Amino acid sequence: MPRGYVFDLDGTVYLDTKLIDGAAEVIQYLKDRGDRVVFLTNKSISTRIDYVNKLSLLGIETTLNEVVNSNYITAKYLMDHMNEKDKVLVIGEQPLVDELIEENIRITTNYKDATYVVIGWDREFNYEKINNAYQAWVRGAKLIATNPDRTCPINNGQIPDCGAMIGALEGATGEPIEIVTGKPSPLLAKYVMEHILRLPPSQCYMVGDRLETDIRMGIENEMNAVLVLTGITTKEMVEKAAYKPTYIIDSIRDIIAI
Numbered sequence: 001m002p003r004g005y006v007f008d009l010d011g012t013v014y015l016d017t018k019l020i021d022g023a024a025e026v027i028q029y030l031k032d033r034g035d036r037v038v039f040l041t042n043k044s045i046s047t048r049i050d051y052v053n054k055l056s057l058l059g060i061e062t063t064l065n066e067v068v069n070s071n072y073i074t075a076k077y078l079m080d081h082m083n084e085k086d087k088v089l090v091i092g093e094q095p096l097v098d099e100l101i102e103e104n105i106r107i108t109t110n111y112k113d114a115t116y117v118v119i120g121w122d123r124e125f126n127y128e129k130i131n132n133a134y135q136a137w138v139r140g141a142k143l144i145a146t147n148p149d150r151t152c153p154i155n156n157g158q159i160p161d162c163g164a165m166i167g168a169l170e171g172a173t174g175e176p177i178e179i180v181t182g183k184p185s186p187l188l189a190k191y192v193m194e195h196i197l198r199l200p201p202s203q204c205y206m207v208g209d210r211l212e213t214d215i216r217m218g219i220e221n222e223m224n225a226v227l228v229l230t231g232i233t234t235k236e237m238v239e240k241a242a243y244k245p246t247y248i249i250d251s252i253r254d255i256i257a258i
């Protein structure tokens with residue numbers, strides 16, 4: 001039976017705009033021997049096509065069905081749950097709106113019409129937006145967030161990510177947002193294993209650099225969880241971690257040793 005590899009992107013396959021040494025070769029090697037590969041990112045401010053283009057430019061030939069982001073999985077969730085009267089108010093950037101529309105999700109900009117509110121990373125987040133989301137919630141709209149990441153690493157530091165928008169809304173409602181579709185959600189793990197890799201969890205390898213998203217999702221969904229040390233996690237951090245990886249490797253390059 002083939003193996004299925006789920007690769008996180010930033011910190012695992014590349015660092016910002018620089019490919020991790022050997023990543024392109026090892027991914028090609030896995031594909032050539034018949035294994036299946038999918039790339040997974042929580043970032044909601046770029047489209048799947050943007051990632052196909054970025055990976056291809058870096059030397060990793062990629063097709064659209066090999067890339068899953070949190071926008072796409074949010075659209076899949078909505079398609080499964082919405083009826084024909086439902087409409088979605090979006091707090092997020094244009095790529096999130098575009099990818100929901102691409103999957104035929106009905107969008108509204110009026111909170112009075114919204115039966116769902118989708119919250120993603122929004123670098124133009126403001127009081128009007130949070131008030132709209134809150135007023136929709138007061139009228140019974142269900143809240144969905146794209147990803148739980150508190151921050152996103154950039155050159156020389158980090159900037160607030162979707163977790164900050166979630167925090168603002170939870171501060172207003174006094175309730176946790178129950179549906180967060182990106183890593184480490186079981187919704188996402190199951191979708192990838194059943195619909196893209198089409199393999200049982202024991203044949204799947206979740207490879208990433210973050211303990212609380214990549215490794216946690218792998219462990220909780222009975223996949224092999226592989227930590228790479230090319231991103232934000234060090235070996236010392238693993239000792240104190242709640243979610244311990246099945247394997248630790250220095251770099252994606254070493255994946256074939258497993």
Ligand SMILES: [Mg+2]
Pocket residue numbers: 008009010011012208209210231
């Ligand atoms: Mg990462």
